[in-house]
Amino acid sequence: MIELDDVFVLYRGAEHDVVALRGLSLKVAAGERVVVNGPSGSGKSTLIKVVTADVLPGAGRAIVLGRDLGQLGAVASRLLRRERIGIITQGSGRDLAPELTCVENVALQARLAGVPTATALADAQAALERCRVAHLADRWPASLSGGEAQRVGVAAALASKPGVIVADEPTGELDRINADIVYELLAEQAAESGAGLLLVTHDVKANRIADRVVTIRDGRVSSELIDHTSRLIVDERGWVRLPENDRHVAGITDRATTRSVSDGLVLSGTASVGMAIVEDQQNVRATSAAGTVLVSARDVSMVIDGVTVLAPTTVTISTGQLTVLSGPSGSGKTTLLGLLGGLGEPSEGRIEHVAAHTTSIGSSLAGFADQVSVAQNLQLARQVRGLPYADVLWALTELGIERLADRPVGMLSGGERQRVGIARALITDADVVLLDEPTSQLDEASAGRVAAILQRLAQEGRAIVCASHDPALVAVADKLVSLGALTSTV
Numbered sequence: 001m002i003e004l005d006d007v008f009v010l011y012r013g014a015e016h017d018v019v020a021l022r023g024l025s026l027k028v029a030a031g032e033r034v035v036v037n038g039p040s041g042s043g044k045s046t047l048i049k050v051v052t053a054d055v056l057p058g059a060g061r062a063i064v065l066g067r068d069l070g071q072l073g074a075v076a077s078r079l080l081r082r083e084r085i086g087i088i089t090q091g092s093g094r095d096l097a098p099e100l101t102c103v104e105n106v107a108l109q110a111r112l113a114g115v116p117t118a119t120a121l122a123d124a125q126a127a128l129e130r131c132r133v134a135h136l137a138d139r140w141p142a143s144l145s146g147g148e149a150q151r152v153g154v155a156a157a158l159a160s161k162p163g164v165i166v167a168d169e170p171t172g173e174l175d176r177i178n179a180d181i182v183y184e185l186l187a188e189q190a191a192e193s194g195a196g197l198l199l200v201t202h203d204v205k206a207n208r209i210a211d212r213v214v215t216i217r218d219g220r221v222s223s224e225l226i227d228h229t230s231r232l233i234v235d236e237r238g239w240v241r242l243p244e245n246d247r248h249v250a251g252i253t254d255r256a257t258t259r260s261v262s263d264g265l266v267l268s269g270t271a272s273v274g275m276a277i278v279e280d281q282q283n284v285r286a287t288s289a290a291g292t293v294l295v296s297a298r299d300v301s302m303v304i305d306g307v308t309v310l311a312p313t314t315v316t317i318s319t320g321q322l323t324v325l326s327g328p329s330g331s332g333k334t335t336l337l338g339l340l341g342g343l344g345e346p347s348e349g350r351i352e353h354v355a356a357h358t359t360s361i362g363s364s365l366a367g368f369a370d371q372v373s374v375a376q377n378l379q380l381a382r383q384v385r386g387l388p389y390a391d392v393l394w395a396l397t398e399l400g401i402e403r404l405a406d407r408p409v410g411m412l413s414g415g416e417r418q419r420v421g422i423a424r425a426l427i428t429d430a431d432v433v434l435l436d437e438p439t440s441q442l443d444e445a446s447a448g449r450v451a452a453i454l455q456r457l458a459q460e461g462r463a464i465v466c467a468s469h470d471p472a473l474v475a476v477a478d479k480l481v482s483l484g485a486l487t488s489t490v
Helices: 044-051 074-084 102-112 117-130 146-158 176-193 204-209 244-250 333-340 374-383 393-398 414-426 444-459 471-476
Strands: 002-011 018-028 033-037 059-064 085-089 164-168 196-200 212-217 220-226 229-232 256-261 264-269 293-304 307-318 321-326 348-353 359-362 432-436 463-467 479-482
Touching: 002 044, 018 044, 018 059, 018 196, 018 220, 033 044, 033 176, 033 204, 044 059, 044 164, 044 196, 074 085, 085 146, 102 117, 102 146, 117 146, 117 176, 146 176, 164 176, 176 196, 176 204, 244 264, 293 333, 307 321, 307 333, 307 348, 307 463, 307 479, 321 333, 321 444, 321 471, 333 432, 333 463, 359 414, 374 393, 374 414, 393 414, 414 432, 414 444, 444 463, 444 471
Parallel strands: 033 196, 033 212, 085 164, 164 196, 321 463, 321 479, 359 432, 432 463
Antiparallel strands: 002 018, 002 059, 212 220, 220 229, 256 264, 293 307, 293 348
């Protein structure tokens, strides 16, 4: 199904080149379910691009469904992606064409491939039934919740019964219930059709559907987990990557010594052996009084095409507070965030801007000028607001991505791109910062770092509002607004 052999990928930049994959080897057999994890910037996004023929290896071989991707032309690559690879991303639900109903969206690719309309619609209806959203067939995408839209997007990817399913953070913006539903759908499809499943995610809950869990670090597969047993990967050159905590415990820094024993090899550090120390601090919710109220929303609700997408909600946004809008997918978090930022008017209720303020809105999938550097993108964000040139490196440093300042945005991983989006929202000096699912593509450590900086900036006087169900953000929130599931229509 999928066979990557010693694959290297190099992204060329005007000033710096970036090696995204460094001899990565990976196989996924027919019907096998492989979950891939790893820290942000480890090469997961590039792996997806190689398997889907969006990026060709600079060295090594990539074979998918018996086709050597390096030998395919542009037309053949497009046909392979469209007809035989089911691609699901975090934004699959947002990619639905708004002028088509759900069943028409699911049937679209088949119709473009020349399948008769009646056949394509029948197959699309069957795909919606497999994804348990058949009742949404005649609905418009704008009326769907986030979880519903994502499941329709999954149905669209699986309607053609692909030989390979590639899922890239497909549940990053979904609550636990909807995430589990998507995982079950992917596992069922792989089992029923014999398709190979390659699932890239930071969510450890996905491991339960995996036959094998592999970890990527520094552009290589570093370890795999099978039946609760973890093994380090040794490539044909003898390279092996030791886990950070194990290196610390063994006192291994920049040098190591080896010693043969009867049943293996002992690897020791040249520094004195020490124990890993982890500081355990209780996470205390802030209790200080909020500052100035900037925005007040009273009994605001939103109805689109007769469907309630936000139930009546009351909330105030104040300086000195980190507010988290939480709740299941489809509860209206993103809708409420947009209303607070002035992106539309509520169907009912009132939003009052109590005090003069500036607002910055950051999306989880922010758009950038991909050809220019990270630092230039941040400066551009200030320029379009009429703000003077300023040092933006502080925001990148806080988020742990200062090394990316001179790198073109188009060369970033999904997690790196997301953190740059957060930095862009912060460097505009806005009084109110609104962030939609800011940690959805981040590993646990990176998400914790983002939560810490947002908490500190709120304590320094900003009003920070996040739509998220990430426990890392919920834990540090000064104000938690829990939105309930929506079932009513009008």
